[in-house]
Amino acid sequence: MLQVNLLPGAVNEIMASVAESSCLTKSDCYGLMASILDESTTEEERRSVDRLLRSVVRGKVQVVPQK
Template sequence: MLQIKLLPGAINEIMASVAENSSLTESDRYGLMAAVLDDSISEEERCSVNRLLRSVVKGRVQLR
C-alpha cells in the first residue's frame, strides 16, 4: 500500500503560495491530497485546507 506523508509546514506554504498567485500548482494539489488523507493534521490546518478547496470550487483560485 502506498503511504502518503505530508511535509511539516506544507499547508502554510501552499496557503502562502495561493495568496500570492491565486492559483494552485500540480504539486500544491498533491500536497492538499496528502493533507486530506493525513489524520494527524490539526483542526486549524484542516480548516485551512477546506477553505482553500471552497475557493477553488467558487472559482477564486485557479488550477495550473
C-alpha cells in the first residue's frame, strides 16, 4: 500500500495560498489527497478540504499545473 505523509500545517498553508490566488496547483491537490488519506487529520482540516473542493466544483477556485 502507498504510504503518504503529510507535513504538519500543510492544509492551512494550502488554504492560505488558495485564498490569496484563487488557484489550486497539482501539488496542492496531492497535498489534499494526502490529508484525506491521513488518519491523524483533524475534523477541522477535513472540513477545510471539503470547503476547498466545493469551491473548485463551483468554479470559484481553478486548478492549474503550476504557479
